[in-house]
């Protein structure tokens with residue numbers, strides 16, 4: 200019997216103006232599937248929006264295979280001195296640093312239809328002939344596929360990582376000691392959570408998977424057309440996780456990433472937890488990028504607002 204975590208189901212974002220963020224995502228192709236809930240026809244709940252006086256992740260939902268996983272998680276949390284609440288086929292725990300709720304439930308993520316194959320020409324490879332590219336013609340605007348990961352800035356990376364790994368059962372895919380970054384997964388994705396050091400607990404970004412480079416470009420440009428200063432970093436390709444990325448700002452001031460082509464780990468024994476590339480500086484997050492980036496990538500510019508918001512909330 201398969202056991203353990205199997206998917207990141209959704210995240211809940213609390214922001215001062217959720218209806219503004221909702222219509223932003225509606226314009227990008229995410230559908231309102233219930234009040235305050237955005238998703239797709241395949242996965243109805245991916246982003247949930249709530250109103251609050253500062254922006255933060257307030258909950259994440261993660262799927263596990265069996266009831267026995269919940270029991271094991273509860274026992275492991277207890278061993279770490281942490282409490283949880285258990286219900287029928289679910290368990291609620293609290294991230295000890297961020298202080299958001301993590302709900303683990305016995306569930307599976309609905310399967311995603313593979314993208315339809317595209318004809319791409321290459322040198323000596325005449326595949327799409329006598330016909331213009333569907334991306335150039337904007338034949339159909341690509342839609343977001345799923346929420347893939349979320350990145351947290353933590354004031355105690357070791358404790359955060361301990362909660363997700365020793366407590367909840369996430370696996371470590373990569374660690375970059377020089378940066379203090381740890382990439383964690385609860386599925387085959389290279390990362391569903393990344394933990395980075397930060398002077399204030401905060402969300403660094405949330406990430407939406409798109410079909411390919413063109414889907415990222417077409418939707419990313421829409422964001423920049425609405426708000427010329429929205430581009431933060433990209434387009435480029437990461438070293439760790441290998442994903443193609445474009446980081447942009449949403450109207451709540453939160454950074455999000457459109458990504459595609461991330462590393463997938465299906466056999467732990469075959470994954471090498473070390474980047475073997477002699478020329479690589481661990482602070483270089485991209486193998487290549489467009490060079491137009493703003494480097495407020497590591498720390499949100501509204502970090503003071505978040506710090507004050509947390510103080511008001513008694514965190």
Ligand SMILES: [Fe+2]
Nearest residue numbers: 348350406456
């Ligand atoms: Fe990311």
